[in-house]
Amino acid sequence: xxxxxxxxxVDALSVRYGAAAAVRGVSLSVxxxxxxxxxxxxxxxxxxxxxxxxxxxxxxxxxxxxxxxEISGATVAARVKAGLGLVREGRGVFGRLxxxxxxxxxxxxxxxxxxxxxxxMLPALEPLRSRRAMLLSGGEQxxxxxAKALVxxxxxxxxxxxxLGLAPILTARLMATVRSMATELGLGVLLVxxxxxxxxxxxxxxxxxxxGELVAEPPIAELRADxxxxxxxxxx
Amino acid sequence: xxxxxxxxxxxxxxxxxxxxxxxxxxTTAGSTGAVNFGYAAMVMWAPFVFDELxxxxxxxxxxxxxxxxxxxxxxxxxxxxxxxxxxSLATYWLVFRPLRRTSVLAQTVASIGVLLCMQAWVALRFGxxxxxxxxxxxxxxxxxxxxxxxxxxxxxxxxxxxxGMLVAxxxxxxxxxxxxxxASQDEVGVQLAGLSPSRLNALVWVIAGFAGGLILILAAxxxxxxxxxxxxxxxxxxxxxxxxxxxxxxxxxxxxxxLGVVQSLLTYTSxxxxxxxxxxxxxxxxxxxxxxVVALAINGRxxxxxxxGASSAMPPVSRDSLGGRATALLTMMFLxxxxxxxxxxxxxxxxxxxxxxxxxxxVVITGFVGQISLAPVALAGVAGFVLSAVERRTALRFxxxxxxxxxxxxxxxFLVSLPALRIRGTQLAIVTLAGAVTAxxxxxxxxxxxxxxxxxxxxxxxxxxxxGIRSGSSLARIQFGLLVLVLLVASLLGVRFLIxxxxxxxxxxxxxxxxxxxxxxxHVARTKMAAFTISAALAGLAGVxxxxxxxxxxxxxxxxxAGLSVLTFTFLGxxxxxEGAVFAGVLAPLGLAYFAxxxxxxxxxxxxxxxxxxxxxxxxxxxxxxxxQNRLLASRIKTRLSRGTGQVGTSDA
Numbered sequence: 099x100x101x102x103x104x105x106x107x108v109d110a111l112s113v114r115y116g117a118a119a120a121v122r123g124v125s126l127s128v129x130x131x132x133x134x135x136x137x138x139x140x141x142x143x144x145x146x147x148x149x150x151x152x153x154x155x156x157x158x159x160x161x162x163x164x165x166x167x168e169i170s171g172a173t174v175a176a177r178v179k180a181g182l183g184l185v186r187e188g189r190g191v192f193g194r195l196x197x198x199x200x201x202x203x204x205x206x207x208x209x210x211x212x213x214x215x216x217x218x219m220l221p222a223l224e225p226l227r228s229r230r231a232m233l234l235s236g237g238e239q240x241x242x243x244x245a246k247a248l249v250x251x252x253x254x255x256x257x258x259x260x261x262l263g264l265a266p267i268l269t270a271r272l273m274a275t276v277r278s279m280a281t282e283l284g285l286g287v288l289l290v291x292x293x294x295x296x297x298x299x300x301x302x303x304x305x306x307x308x309x310g311e312l313v314a315e316p317p318i319a320e321l322r323a324d325x326x327x328x329x330x331x332x333x334x
Numbered sequence: 335x336x337x338x339x340x341x342x343x344x345x346x347x348x349x350x351x352x353x354x355x356x357x358x359x360x361t362t363a364g365s366t367g368a369v370n371f372g373y374a375a376m377v378m379w380a381p382f383v384f385d386e387l388x389x390x391x392x393x394x395x396x397x398x399x400x401x402x403x404x405x406x407x408x409x410x411x412x413x414x415x416x417x418x419x420x421x422s423l424a425t426y427w428l429v430f431r432p433l434r435r436t437s438v439l440a441q442t443v444a445s446i447g448v449l450l451c452m453q454a455w456v457a458l459r460f461g462x463x464x465x466x467x468x469x470x471x472x473x474x475x476x477x478x479x480x481x482x483x484x485x486x487x488x489x490x491x492x493x494x495x496x497x498g499m500l501v502a503x504x505x506x507x508x509x510x511x512x513x514x515x516x517a518s519q520d521e522v523g524v525q526l527a528g529l530s531p532s533r534l535n536a537l538v539w540v541i542a543g544f545a546g547g548l549i550l551i552l553a554a555x556x557x558x559x560x561x562x563x564x565x566x567x568x569x570x571x572x573x574x575x576x577x578x579x580x581x582x583x584x585x586x587x588x589x590x591x592x593l594g595v596v597q598s599l600l601t602y603t604s605x606x607x608x609x610x611x612x613x614x615x616x617x618x619x620x621x622x623x624x625x626x627v628v629a630l631a632i633n634g635r636x637x638x639x640x641x642x643g644a645s646s647a648m649p650p651v652s653r654d655s656l657g658g659r660a661t662a663l664l665t666m667m668f669l670x671x672x673x674x675x676x677x678x679x680x681x682x683x684x685x686x687x688x689x690x691x692x693x694x695x696x697v698v699i700t701g702f703v704g705q706i707s708l709a710p711v712a713l714a715g716v717a718g719f720v721l722s723a724v725e726r727r728t729a730l731r732f733x734x735x736x737x738x739x740x741x742x743x744x745x746x747x748f749l750v751s752l753p754a755l756r757i758r759g760t761q762l763a764i765v766t767l768a769g770a771v772t773a774x775x776x777x778x779x780x781x782x783x784x785x786x787x788x789x790x791x792x793x794x795x796x797x798x799x800x801x802g803i804r805s806g807s808s809l810a811r812i813q814f815g816l817l818v819l820v821l822l823v824a825s826l827l828g829v830r831f832l833i834x835x836x837x838x839x840x841x842x843x844x845x846x847x848x849x850x851x852x853x854x855x856x857h858v859a860r861t862k863m864a865a866f867t868i869s870a871a872l873a874g875l876a877g878v879x880x881x882x883x884x885x886x887x888x889x890x891x892x893x894x895x896a897g898l899s900v901l902t903f904t905f906l907g908x909x910x911x912x913e914g915a916v917f918a919g920v921l922a923p924l925g926l927a928y929f930a931x932x933x934x935x936x937x938x939x940x941x942x943x944x945x946x947x948x949x950x951x952x953x954x955x956x957x958x959x960x961x962x963q964n965r966l967l968a969s970r971i972k973t974r975l976s977r978g979t980g981q982v983g984t985s986d987a
Contacts, residue, residue: 203509205509
């Protein structure tokens with residue numbers, strides 16, 4: 099997407115809400131074409147990590163680099179321009195705007211992905227172009243949310259809870275789309291997902307987060323073979 | 335028939351103003367969420383700059399003047415609009431952008447601060463004499479049958495429609511416009527699209543400054559130009575914007591034009607012989623109020639739900655404020671002040687006490703219940719005028735006549751509460767503002783309802799003692815001061831009792847969440863009505879006392895601006911605390927601070943500008959109101975004092 103595809107490197111990121119530290123010294127990386135999972139129990143700091151990387155949560159310390167560009171202090175808009183994208187938890191769509199208008203707001207001239215190209219990847223949205231986003235079903239809104247992030251042309255996409263409130267079959271379909279985009283377009287993906295079983299199928303690597311700290315980087319093959327083994331990381 | 339058509343066309347002039355301003359209000363409200371009461375005052379720089387340039391060749395800016403010699407109409411138009419745009423942008427950047435995440439109350443109050451500032455500022459720069467502004471649009475007479483009307487009204491209507499279409503097109507067809515609409519719902523979402531919400535909103539305020547400035551210059555020839563009258567053009571514009579639900583440019587545009595036509599037709603019909611004489615004056619000013627009521631009836635369902643009230647981030651209420659010892663101290667202070675002062679200083683002390691009662695009425699309704707009301711001064715006016723009418727027509731005198739007057743104010747307050755059962759936040763502020771304008775124009779200034787000889791009020795007497803403020807050469811008698819002091823202390827204690835009672839607890843429950851309050855069995859409607867009635871009675875008491883302190887009542891004591899400034903000073907004093915009302919009384923016009931400012935700082939004519947600026951700055955510094963700071967100060971003073979008398983500090987601060 100962003101030409102060449104840059105990799106994301108996060109070094110010792112800490113996110114604090116007032117006195118409460120949500121994320122402590124997390125370091126991770128995502129290479130082009132790679133789908134990386136960020137797993138962990140509720141309240142582990144997964145969403146806060148994504149928000150910290152994106153600059154919409156208060157970062158106390160740490161460094162974020164996209165390719166060779168250091169973006170730690172940059173505004174959200176500057177990070178988007180540098181090639182970072184976030185699909186927010188809970189369907190971040192502009193309800194009063196139509197699907198096409200939603201995409202138009204997010205599309206950027208520099209983006210290698212045109213609106214038409216994105217709709218070709220998510221064909222279910224095509225017939226809904228002129229419908230108001232608030233009238234879409236949950237799955238359609240989630241797709242639109244993904245499409246919005248894609249038309250801004252990210253080289254690394256952060257995805258927070260793609261499955262939230264969706265039927266497993268829909269989630270599986272969206273996961274497959276994400277996988278194929280990563281493989282075909284060299285898009286790096288950092289995925290936060292509660293439904294680990296659904297996510298495991300598309301992950302290349304995974305980090306496990308507990309109480310704001312990275313505790314493990316278990317081999318995917320092992321997790322696929324025995325998903326229950328993840329529990330030991332959660333419980334510590 | 336031709337005459338009716340002619341009047342309808344004439345009405346397009348003020349209709350275009352209402353429509354143009356409503357478009358501006360909708361534009362900014364739809365994007366930043368701020369309903370700006372100061373909008374008309376803000377963009378009226380345009381016609382003033384334009385007029386001064388075309389007549390004298392001097393470019394008078396908010397700060398500084400440039401002599402550029404004879405100027406063409408087009409150059410003057412461009413420069414006038416440019417000044418309005420710059421003022422609008424500066425107001426956004428300095429006031430509304432920093433406040434964008436604060437409560438509706440803070441934003442409303444700040445916008446009223448902007449209104450007061452801009453009005454005073456323009457008056458300082460250009461004077462208050464009415465100006466007749468030259469035409470930009472072609473103005474040849476147009477004959478309709480036997481009637482001749484100026485052609486510019488039609489061009490004005492056309493201009494405002496084109497303007498509306500352009501603005502609507504911006505919001506629907508450009509990426510920036512779409513993103514602005516998106517940002518009003520989801521600021522982070524727009525940032526994630528790589529855009530800057532601040533920059534988008536700044537653009538919207540530029541558009542609003544342009545639209546308002548342009549329309550006011552084009553329409554200025556239809557109305558004489560004064561800072562006050564143009565500031566108040568916000569009222570019909572707000573009514574129209576409310577009808578448009580602060581969203582639809584189309585409704586704002588057509589509704590504004592229609593309102594102007596209706597107002598003009600009302601002017602026509604009120605000259606007819608069959609029209610009741612008492613309704614001849616002020617009908618034009620009542621029209622926006624009627625429109626507001628109609629708009630609420632139509633849109634009631636779509637107005638903000640009661641879950642999203644004005645109460646978000648309201649400052650906390652201290653139910654333990656101004657205890658017995660503090661009240662005693664306050665009483666002593668006022669008593670001493672009354673005794674040692676004389677003449678105009680004592681009058682300032684008395685005014686301070688009266689205005690404290692007035693502010694107390696706002697503390698009850700806005701501070702405790704979270705309803706932004708601009709009506710207290712109008713309610714006070716009702717009481718004052720009823721007092722005068724009762725004394726003129728009946729044999730009732732003090733103390734019966736003021737009680738009747740206060741009851742009348744309470745009754746009107748009860749009526750005001752009826753719309754407030756369905757609406758909240760900014761909407762209520764608009765209703766009460768329109769209502770206040772109606773009361774001023776339709777009642778207080780109506781020659782049929784107020785005798786030309788003036789509304790004389792006799793001195794209050796009790797048991798043969800003259801409690802009047804004037805007697806012979808004495809202009810501020812202590813007897814009246816003591817009467818006011820007794821009533822102030824009674825009001826303070828009464829409100830303290832109120833907020834500490836279980837009824838007070840229900841008020842606070844409603845303030846924080848109406849739905850939650852209802853769910854635990856609080857009768858929200860009945861409680862609100864009671865609070866409005868109590869608040870109105872306090873305002874009525876203040877109105878009666880204002881009447882007695884002036885001896886003769888005039889509408890000038892109860893203008894819309896007086897109403898705005900009471901909200902201003904009460905917010906500055908601390909709208910959620912009882913002692914805040916006393917601070918507000920000190921700050922109010924003709925009160926002690928005003929007296930000091932005009933006597934020692936010679937601030938007299940700048941007082942409104944300074945007060946408006948102080949208001950804006952204080953909201954910015956502390957969007958939750960000054961009460962917390964004042965309370966801290968009060969407790970420090972009290973601790974200091976009680977230490978001085980060898981007592982241990984009290985618990986109630």
